[in-house]
Amino acid sequence: MNIFVLCTGRSGSKTFIKACNHITNYTCGHESRAKRAKLESRLTLDYPPNHIEADNRLSWFLGRLDERYGDEAFYVHLIREKGAVAQSFYRRWKNPGTIISAYGYSLLKQRYIAPDDRLPICLDYQETVNSNIRLFLKDKTKVMTMHLESITEQFPIFWNYIGAFGNLDEALGVLQIPHNISPPEKISGLVMSIITAKTKISKLFKDSRI
Numbered sequence: 165m166n167i168f169v170l171c172t173g174r175s176g177s178k179t180f181i182k183a184c185n186h187i188t189n190y191t192c193g194h195e196s197r198a199k200r201a202k203l204e205s206r207l208t209l210d211y212p213p214n215h216i217e218a219d220n221r222l223s224w225f226l227g228r229l230d231e232r233y234g235d236e237a238f239y240v241h242l243i244r245e246k247g248a249v250a251q252s253f254y255r256r257w258k259n260p261g262t263i264i265s266a267y268g269y270s271l272l273k274q275r276y277i278a279p280d281d282r283l284p285i286c287l288d289y290q291e292t293v294n295s296n297i298r299l300f301l302k303d304k305t306k307v308m309t310m311h312l313e314s315i316t317e318q319f320p321i322f323w324n325y326i327g328a329f330g331n332l333d334e335a336l337g338v339l340q341i342p343h344n345i346s347p348p349e350k351i352s353g354l355v356m357s358i359i360t361a362k363t364k365i366s367k368l369f370k371d372s373r374i
Contacts, residue, residue, distance in 0.1 A: 166215055166237040167326060168229065170300075172293040173220030173263060174252035175244035176312040179339060181218045183319065186335040187328045192216035209233075218242070221263070223293045226300040235304055238326060241297050244312040246290060253286040264289055315339050 167190070171177050177194060184192040196217060197206045209225060209232050211217055222229060229237075253264040268277050268285045277285065301307050308325065310318045316339050323332055 165326065166211055166213065166233055167217070167240065168222060168233070168237055169216065169218035169240045169242050170222055170297045171218070171220050171242040172223070172244075172249055172290045174249050174256075175220075175242050176315065177218040177220060177242055179341065180240075180242060180315070181216065182341075183335040183338040184216045186331045186338070187216070187323075188330040189328065190214050190216050190326070193218075195219045195221070220293075223296050226296060230300065235306070238306040239301055239304055239308075240322065241294075241301060241307065241309045242312065243294065243309060246287065249290050250283060250286040253289065254283050257282050257286075267292075 169177055169180055181192050181194040184190065191212060192215065194217075196219075197209070197211075198219065198221065207228075209222075209228055253262075256262050257265055259265075264286060267289045268274055268282070272285065274281075308318075308322055310322065316336055319336060319339060320332060322328075323335070
C-alpha cells in the first residue's frame with residue numbers, strides 16, 4: 165500500500181518522515197521526486213509499492229495523484245496550527261524559490277507585494293492548499309487527519325492502521341525533535357495576536373457545527 169502525506173508545508177512533514185524511517189516494512193521519502201534530475205520522474209508520480217511519501221507540492225498534483233493511485237492509497241492530511249504555519253512561511257518569504265513567494269507573485273499575479281500584505285498571503289496560501297486537500301479526500305476511504313500539535317498521540321494510531329513493523333519508541337522520540345526550522349524573523353506581537361484570534365474564532369465556528 166502506498167501512503168501519501170499531504171500538507172501545506174511548514175507543518176512537520178520532514179519530521180514525520182524521519183519518524184517513519186523507523187518502520188521496517190515501508191520505504192519512505194521526503195520530497196524524494198523533487199530531488200531527481202529528470203523532470204519526468206517528478207511528473208509521473210511513480211513511487212515504489214509500500215512507500216510513504218511526504219511532499220507539500222503534491223497538493224498541486226492531486227488530479228494526477230487520483231488518476232494514478234485513487235482510493236487504493238492511504239492518505240494522511242498533516243495539519244499544523246494556522247498561526248505557526250503562517251509565521252514560518254513569512255520568515256521564508258525572501259528565500260529564492262520558495263513556494264510562498266511563487267504563490268504571491270506568480271499564482272496570484274501580484275507585481276508588488278507590500279510587507280504588510282505578506283502575512284495575509286501566507287494565511288491565504290495555507291487555506292487554499294488545505295481546502296484543495298480536503299476536496300481531494302472527500303471520496304477517499306483510507307484517510308487520517310493528523311495534527312502536528314498532537315502527533316505523538318496520533319502516530320501510534322497511524323502505525324497500527326498501516327500495519328507498520330519496526331521501533332515505535334524510537335519513532336516517537338524523533339517526533340519530539342523539530343526539523344527544517346525556518347530562520348528567525350520577528351513578527352509583531354499585534355500581528356500574531358490577530359492570527360491567534362482568527363484561529364480561535366474559526367475553531368469556535370467549526371466546533372459549533374459538529
